[in-house]
Amino acid sequence: MSGRSLDERLVVARNAARAAGALLRAKLGTHLRVRSKDERTNLVSEADTASEALIKRIIGHEFPDDAFLGEETGASGSGAARWIVDPLDGTTNYLHGYRCFCVSIAFEQGGVLELGVVYDPMAEEEFVAQRGGGATCNGERLAVSAQTHLGDSLLVTGFPAHAVDDPGSNLEPFADFLVAGQAIRRDGSAALDLCYVAAGRFDGFWEPDLHAWDVAAGTLLVNEAGGRVSDYRGNPALLAGRQIVASNARIHDAMLDVLRRYA
Numbered sequence: 001m002s003g004r005s006l007d008e009r010l011v012v013a014r015n016a017a018r019a020a021g022a023l024l025r026a027k028l029g030t031h032l033r034v035r036s037k038d039e040r041t042n043l044v045s046e047a048d049t050a051s052e053a054l055i056k057r058i059i060g061h062e063f064p065d066d067a068f069l070g071e072e073t074g075a076s077g078s079g080a081a082r083w084i085v086d087p088l089d090g091t092t093n094y095l096h097g098y099r100c101f102c103v104s105i106a107f108e109q110g111g112v113l114e115l116g117v118v119y120d121p122m123a124e125e126e127f128v129a130q131r132g133g134g135a136t137c138n139g140e141r142l143a144v145s146a147q148t149h150l151g152d153s154l155l156v157t158g159f160p161a162h163a164v165d166d167p168g169s170n171l172e173p174f175a176d177f178l179v180a181g182q183a184i185r186r187d188g189s190a191a192l193d194l195c196y197v198a199a200g201r202f203d204g205f206w207e208p209d210l211h212a213w214d215v216a217a218g219t220l221l222v223n224e225a226g227g228r229v230s231d232y233r234g235n236p237a238l239l240a241g242r243q244i245v246a247s248n249a250r251i252h253d254a255m256l257d258v259l260r261r262y263a
Contacts, residue, residue: 013117016058020051020103021121051087071213080110086213090189104191106216116217127195135224144227144248145200153203156185156193160209194218198225204247212239228252232263
């Protein structure tokens with residue numbers, strides 16, 4: 001890793017996440033230029049691009065040889081060391097003043113997730129995970145919930161940014177889990193949803209059609225907090241797999257029973 005330790009990278013990731021969070025907080029509620037990407041519901045604002053530029057500059061200054069994958073600028077660089085960044089997860093929330101959004105930064109080495117940092121600038125919560133080192137929120141150790149029954153579980157999900165009649169729209173699984181679970185929330189930030197599973201606030205999460213930057217840091221957080229992450233078939237979740245199920249591990253198989261026909 002170019003002679004630099006994971007601890008050094010973690011310090012830089014935390015600094016970058018907090019700097020980007022401060023930028024987002026300052027721009028919240030101001031007049032921002034906004035455009036749609038591929039769908040009218042898939043938005044990007046100047047806050048997204050400014051946040052990513054800041055993160056990329058901070059990381060690039062310290063680790064110029066590392067590769068970078070950002071939601072807004074795509075892939076750059078090459079090599080085994082790679083940063084995976086969502087500079088503003090929850091853009092639609094942000095643009096409406098709904099204060100559920102975050103900055104997500106992950107680091108992988110040789111295809112293995114090593115570090116994850118998710119920062120919620122409005123709640124001032126910093127979620128941190130290091131492979132083999134556990135997961136924390138503001139320095140306090142995280143652990144998934146102890147819930148064992150899907151019927152008593154609080155679940156969370158999201159919907160892809162495309163037409164509701166698309167087969168991947170998540171409407172049918174949503175209806176199934178309305179019956180199978182206790183209750184469902186839809187908050188609009190996959191990275192924070194995963195953090196909340198890691199913290200035991202949610203018992204389970206599922207969502208289709210996500211990207212690496214949406215889930216990289218959160219996946220590590222759930223795993224390090226004692227949870228389980230997979231695709232809809234129960235196989236290890238791949239960052240490019242586009243289907244994810246995360247849970248406290250105890251209700252995971254029951255969630256898979258609901259989702260397998262959508263795999």
